[in-house]
Amino acid sequence: MLRSRFVRQSLFIFCLFMAAAVLFAQAAASAEYEPMVGQAGKDVVWVPTSPALVEKMLDLAKVTPQDYVIDLGSGDGRTVITAAKRGTRAHGIEYNPDMVALSKRAAAKEGVSGKATFAKADLFESDFSQATVITMFLLPDINLKLRPKILDLKPGTRIVSNSFTMGEWTADQTVSASEGCTSYCTAYLWIVPAKAEGSWRLPQGELNLTQTFQMLSGTLTTGGATAKISNAKMSGDRIRFSVGGAQYTGRVNGGSMEGTVKSSDGTRKWSATRDGKM
Numbered sequence: 631m632l633r634s635r636f637v638r639q640s641l642f643i644f645c646l647f648m649a650a651a652v653l654f655a656q657a658a659a660s661a662e663y664e665p666m667v668g669q670a671g672k673d674v675v676w677v678p679t680s681p682a683l684v685e686k687m688l689d690l691a692k693v694t695p696q697d698y699v700i701d702l703g704s705g706d707g708r709t710v711i712t713a714a715k716r717g718t719r720a721h722g723i724e725y726n727p728d729m730v731a732l733s734k735r736a737a738a739k740e741g742v743s744g745k746a747t748f749a750k751a752d753l754f755e756s757d758f759s760q761a762t763v764i765t766m767f768l769l770p771d772i773n774l775k776l777r778p779k780i781l782d783l784k785p786g787t788r789i790v791s792n793s794f795t796m797g798e799w800t801a802d803q804t805v806s807a808s809e810g811c812t813s814y815c816t817a818y819l820w821i822v823p824a825k826a827e828g829s830w831r832l833p834q835g836e837l838n839l840t841q842t843f844q845m846l847s848g849t850l851t852t853g854g855a856t857a858k859i860s861n862a863k864m865s866g867d868r869i870r871f872s873v874g875g876a877q878y879t880g881r882v883n884g885g886s887m888e889g890t891v892k893s894s895d896g897t898r899k900w901s902a903t904r905d906g907k908m
């Protein structure tokens with residue numbers, strides 16, 4: 631009798647102890663991880679982009695719900711979540727697992743878990759080829775290390791970087807957040823150019839292009855006369871150049887390009903095919 635009472639009491643105390651332990655564990659888990667500005671990261675420390683510049687960066691890239699935004703080194707997830715709140719699918723690649731968990735909780739709180747996803751991964755080992763927009767706040771040498779992979783992305787992919795440039799690849803556009811931002815307030819935009827360098831055959835002659843990132847130079851030969859092209863530039867798959875008072879615009883699609891040429895004679899269509907191998 632006495633023994634069974636002792637067993638019942640022990641069981642009761644054990645259950646109480648277990649319930650307290652579960653409550654304690656739940657409370658500990660819900661106590662949010664608080665990141666510290668400047669904390670170490672794998673290749674870059676964590677410094678958040680100011681919310682004002684995040685908005686400017688997404689505006690600069692002209693992000694729409696049809697885009698797929700990937701933030702390389704996504705920190706607390708703010709850029710991904712802001713894009714998702716605009717109705718865009720967005721994904722963050724972040725090495726720090728605590729930051730990934732924090733980002734997922736923040737996305738859930740904002741009601742955008744369906745559009746905002748996060749992966750605990752090294753950006754150097756991640757595939758971001760499906761992105762139509764890449765955002766980043768890394769460092770100049772990391773941008774340079776990523777540059778060859780970025781230049782191989784689909785032409786037209788927009789790259790937006792907070793504060794840091796891409797070496798000799800000059801930005802297509804720059805924007806600053808003057809209000810609501812005190813440091814790291816400038817963003818740069820690059821549009822991945824199609825590869826247009828080489829010789830192109832036109833029905834009436836030959837176009838020779840040299841390409842340095844989005845900038846083009848070269849010559850157009852028609853009727854035995856060769857003239858230098860000017861004002862020549864790629865913007866994604868769009869090409870433009872002027873020669874002999876005529877303005878050529880068009881689109882490059884692998885081994886062919888076509889568009890319209892405007893001159894004093896009016897507007898007509900033009901096309902060219904790549905000579906030899908790409």
Ligand SMILES: C[S@@+](CC[C@H](N)C(=O)[O-])C[C@H]1O[C@@H](n2cnc3c(N)ncnc32)[C@H](O)[C@@H]1O
Pocket residue numbers: 670671672673674675676677678679701702703704705706707708709723724725726729751752753754766767768792
């Ligand atoms: C300057 S913070 C920018 C955070 C966020 N993109 C923003 O703009 O607020 C850089 C982030 O990159 C992360 N990071 C550093 N090296 C990384 C790597 N190799 N792979 C993935 N993330 C990395 C850091 O943990 C940090 O959160």
